[in-house]
Amino acid sequence: MARIDLISPHAPVNAATRLKAAMEGVTPDSPQCVLGSGTEHDMTLWVHRPNFRNDMKTRLIATMEPHAGGTRIRGRLGGPRSVFVFFGCWFGFVSLFLVIGLTMLAASFAEGLGLHALMFVVVPIFMLAVGGFILWVGSSHARSDRAAILAFLHQTLATRPFNPRDL
Numbered sequence: 001m002a003r004i005d006l007i008s009p010h011a012p013v014n015a016a017t018r019l020k021a022a023m024e025g026v027t028p029d030s031p032q033c034v035l036g037s038g039t040e041h042d043m044t045l046w047v048h049r050p051n052f053r054n055d056m057k058t059r060l061i062a063t064m065e066p067h068a069g070g071t072r073i074r075g076r077l078g079g080p081r082s083v084f085v086f087f088g089c090w091f092g093f094v095s096l097f098l099v100i101g102l103t104m105l106a107a108s109f110a111e112g113l114g115l116h117a118l119m120f121v122v123v124p125i126f127m128l129a130v131g132g133f134i135l136w137v138g139s140s141h142a143r144s145d146r147a148a149i150l151a152f153l154h155q156t157l158a159t160r161p162f163n164p165r166d167l
Contacts, residue, residue: 001078002146004062005162006153007019012040012064015071015157019043022156034152040064043073045152047145056083056138058145060153073153074091079139090131098124105139 008015016039026035029050036045045060062075101120108117153159 001076001083001084003071004060004075004077005152006159007156007162008073008153009069010071010157011069012066012071015064015073016040016043018156022152034149036060040062041056043075045149047141047148049141051126054138054141056080056135056143058149060149071157073157073159074162077149079142083138086132087135091128094124094127094131098128134164 003055006124010018019036019038023033023035026033026048032047032049034045034116036043038044043060044062046057058077058079060075060077062073064071064073066072096122101117101124104117104120105115106114112151150159
């Protein structure tokens with residue numbers, strides 16, 4: 001997740017019009033491109049991939065406000081926060097079961113019972129591995145999507161990074 005702060009020489013209404021024109025004609029079967037929605041006050045952009053669904057896709061959620069005859073675009077570029085909250089809870093909860101399973105396994109070996117508690121260690125390890133795999137697959141396009149969204153903004157709105165001297 002990265003904060004962005006950009007400047008465009010286009011006024012907010014003109015910027016919104018240019019964004020809308022750049023996204024015209026995109027259908028579900030269109031080739032990979034940047035797509036989104038918004039008004040002259042805010043925008044949401046993401047990379048559209050045909051026949052590929054990913055609820056963890058990288059998105060730009062930003063506000064647009066007038067600034068020195070142009071537009072200042074400020075927002076957040078990254079995956080949805082709900083994904084990070086969900087996986088934080090997932091890994092925390094499953095890790096708790098893993099600690100309990102390891103404690104049970106150590107106690108069973110101390111009592112000479114053998115591997116009966118091994119199931120309580122193997123299942124949480126498998127669940128952690130599955131969660132890690134889902135995160136890896138879901139975020140596999142994140143770096144290229146960030147670059148594509150920023151390149152689209154630069155190409156469409158002639159954006160550049162905001163400099164405090166721009167005031």
